[in-house]
Amino acid sequence: MRARLKKTPIGESLTERLKRPPTGQVEVYWLGQAGFVIDIAGMRLVIDPYLSDSLAAKYQNTARPHVRMMPPPVLPDEIFHVDLVLCTHAHTDHMDPGTLPLLLSANPGARLIAPRAVAAQAMERSGAQGDRLILARAGEPISPLARIEIIPTRAAHETLETDTDGNHRFLGYAIRADGTCVWHSGDCIPFDGLEDEVRRLQPDVALLPVNGRRAELSQNGVPGNFSLHEAITVARYVGAADLIAHHYGLFDFNTEQPETIDAEIATITGLGLHRARTDILYTLQNE
Template sequence: MPGRLLETPFDGPLAERLAAPPAEGLNLFWLGQAGFVIDIAGRRIVIDPYLSDSLGEKYRGTPREHIRMMPPPIEPGAIAHIDLVCCTHAHTDHMDPGTLPALLAANPTAKLLAPRAMREQAIQRSGGAEARLVLVDAGEAIDLGRGLSVTATRAAHETLETDAEGHHRFLGYCFGTNDLALWHSGDCIPFDGLVAEVRKLKPQVALLPVNGRQPELSLNGVPGNFTLVEAVDVARAIRAETLVAHHYGLFDFNTIDPSEIDGMASGERALQVMRAREAIAFQWPPT
């Protein structure tokens, strides 16, 4: 399906947009950091939502305070019609105990998808939603109905990590229909085999983190991600048509200047490069 994502700004709160059921086609709404609402094939999926100040409370008064640069664009309980909530791994800005319980309470039929290696963390962070938990490992696919499936891919949050049973601690997810696929890499850096693994899934749209990595952060327990250049290279290599850059603008010690993304976008021709932004609906195909 040829085409590119179309940015459509909207006025008013995000909650007004997400009170309505999901439409057909693809619509994306950024929640900040790596979080998105993905409306695809008439399903509403929320991935890696961080809509609280859990990390600000945890690190208050420490040398590296996690002070939000942007407020949450919506309250967790205000997102309606959710079919699936996905967490790529167990870091708090991706599996948030300040977000998941309210999100699931407001959507009692929604399932929670998480890495099999992170089962206990998912139960705890969700407020005990074990009966609603769907566990997955890299390479596994799940049928979501209406011709939509999700396939888990490996992710290296600086390194590939597995538990004692060999299940991957960090995952990405590719959501696909017969004519459209979207890949959210999770927190990830380049590693051998990544491109070949994802290229088979034929994603037209790639949601990739671009905050990079810094040795001083990595040595202090804050692993990094793709640099912007690496994200562009990966998107090209998997033959995606559009890259949506994210995982920036939340904490000042672990971000990049948005103008860098805009500059990269202006210089690209074959690949559409855009940055996740608030109060924007990203639509495919353009209408």
């Protein structure tokens, strides 16, 4: 019996909802950009949270000021019952010094998972050290919690990059527990071998960026991601039943229009396509 996503309005602020512990169901909440809260196997995981204005401060009075198009739906120190925080790479909207220390301080038992290739940035931006920091390497499963296995996958943003020891700088994470699998690709574009690598993990749900690539941005050091149609193709190939499209609506120079995603939702067949929304609870349930 295949697990599928069910969408329901949260019906309260995300702040109020995340004060309470996980229910035991697989539940997914969007934090904006590539950030998600995933409750699974009674545990709470947070992936790539960007809940500050650190980039607006960094890029003030520049050609790309990084002004938010949407406010944070919750503050970093308002998410509780967190067991793991995962960062896919070291770009600030995924590994945010304005978010991670506050989030980890509010959850003193939580540990941080980050790519081994960016260990120094992870420690500097989060303050996590020693046993509180878990360094990930593509293809090497991690079992930091009972009943949960995390398999780091390679990501190309826009290229596959490794350090001198062969550790990938950009990762995705497949989160498996209780017979279900949620795959967050990290920032990524299509590359040879990606689909076969992930297909073997049998993801039920794919969380994929859809803001695409623009030559003028790439030439100025702003790498891109899957386009919406590329994300759909990847999700279909890896066998996911549902795709949550994200990484839009935060910075006006690097986004996809929600109307474009919604138009595709209206016509797509054979795949559950969902536009990430901060007011919606996504629950994974058996059909």
